[in-house]
Amino acid sequence: MAEVISLMDIDEDDNHQKQNHSHKQNKGKSDVAATDAKATPWVEKYRPQSLADVAAHRDIVDTIDRLTSENRLPHLLLYGPPGTGKTSTILAVARKLYGAQYHNMILELNASDDRGIDVVRQQIQDFASTQSFSFGAKSSVKLILLDEADAMTKDAQFALRRVIEKYTKNARFALICNHVNKIIPALQSRCTRFRFAPLDPIHVSERLKHVIEAEGLDAPDSGLAALVRLSNGDMRKALNILQSTHMASQQITEEAVYLCTGNPLPKDIEQISYWLLNESFMESFTRTHLNFSEYLK
Ligand SMILES: Nc1ncnc2c1ncn2[C@@H]1O[C@H](COP(=O)(O)OP(=O)(O)OP(=O)(O)O)[C@@H](O)[C@H]1O
Ligand SMILES: [Mg+2]
CATH class of the missing domain: 1.10.1200 (Non-ribosomal Peptide Synthetase Peptidyl Carrier Protein; Chain A)
Known part of the structure; x- marks a missing residue:
């Protein structure tokens, strides 16, 4: 438990210029493979498949990567604004731990599911207390993902305190949210917290260039700069604007981007x-x- 405490509150430094360089060569290899070209939204098509694909947040991702490799994953609380890679990071962890069969080893509950106290307790109990086997899995500890945890009622959060303690042997909890102040302190203190800051322009631009190249788009620098400016560090927004501009116009020019967003x-x-x-x-x-x-x- 000692290192869990020392890892608390590892905040992302927004200016990691050094990030990604060592990962560049891996980027995107797995991204493009698994997709059925035109139908998929690019946010899904280019969702990072492995931790190495996650742009920015190098300190956080490397720490989580190391803990995962050593099979010492603590309960996690990932928070920060939309489109910064929180869900993608956890899904990449699950893939690393359990391989392609990760769906069997992960229970995903998000705000659209019923997450009242009894449902949470029952579902988690059913999931955590049954044995599941996954071929090639590196870990037998299951992962319980509570996405949009800030939308859980206070009562459900209080109930979760005991549940987390009870199932720590069989499962790791990953809480994801935008607003960490909506998570009760007792839950926060049971998790190692990582803040996902908005992506800095260099990383948004690098990732967009990767997609532009993979899709064979014609995007002059001014168009790319407009995408970076309008997305404000939200990678999901950047990819969505890129895709809708591409549907509306042959070339991703600055005008086309602004026209598409109505700015x-x-x-x-x-x-x-x-x-x-x-x-x-x-x-x-x-x-x-x-x-x-x-x-x-
Ligand atoms: N750090 C990143 N590196 C590469 N792609 C990213 C990154 N962050 C976001 N994306 C892109 O944006 C999409 C949405 O990311 P993700 O679901 O991980 O965001 P999130 O932080 O969980 O947002 P929300 O708080 O809205 O749930 C991903 O599918 C991916 O295409
Ligand atoms: Mg998410």
């Missing part, structure tokens, strides 16, 4: 601000109306 182009905003600061209000309004009527609708 006004930075150069248009600059022009309108210039008029507002240098012309009378009526004149600015008329010019804006004539040139950018779509923004006034």
Whole structure:
């Protein structure tokens, strides 16, 4: 238990320039293989398959990777904003622990499931107390994934305290949420916490380039920069904008990206601000109306 405590609160440093370089060669190999090309949304098609594929968060991922390899995985609490790789990381851990058969060894409960106290207790009990075998599994300890744990009622969270303790021998719990302050302190203290910060622009850009190359897209630098800017460190958002821009336009230009998201182009905003600061209000309004009527609708 000692190292579990010392690992508490490993916060992600946003500026890990060194990340990923050693993993570049592995990136994407497994990504592309398992997919049925056109039908799949790119967020799923390019979901990291292994821990090495997870962009950014190198400190966190390496720590989890090491603990997994040594079979010393603590209960985990991963938190941070959407689209930063929390669920992907846990699924990659499950794949590493149990191989392709990981579905048998992992119980996934998310906010859309009924997670009242009794349901949680019963489902977890049923799952944790039965023996499951998975070919090639490195571990017999099961994984219970509580995604969107911040949506659980306080009562259910209180009930979970005992459940976690009771099943620690047979199962590891991974709680995932956006808002860690909605998780009761007693649960937080039973887990090793990792904060997934928004991805920095370098990593979003690197990952997007990988997808752009794999899909054979025509995306000039200005288009890529617009995608990075509009996604604000949310990799899911970046991939969704890329895919919808691709459906609407041949080339992923800055204009196409802004048009697709409905955001006004930075150069248009600059022009309108210039008029507002240098012309009378009526004149600015008329010019804006004539040139950018779509923004006034
Ligand atoms: N660190 C990352 N590296 C590579 N791809 C990522 C990363 N983070 C997110 N993605 C992409 O975004 C998609 C969504 O990621 P994921 O489900 O892991 O996010 P999350 O952090 O669990 O978000 P939420 O809080 O909304 O559940 C993934 O399928 C993947 O395509
Ligand atoms: Mg998630």
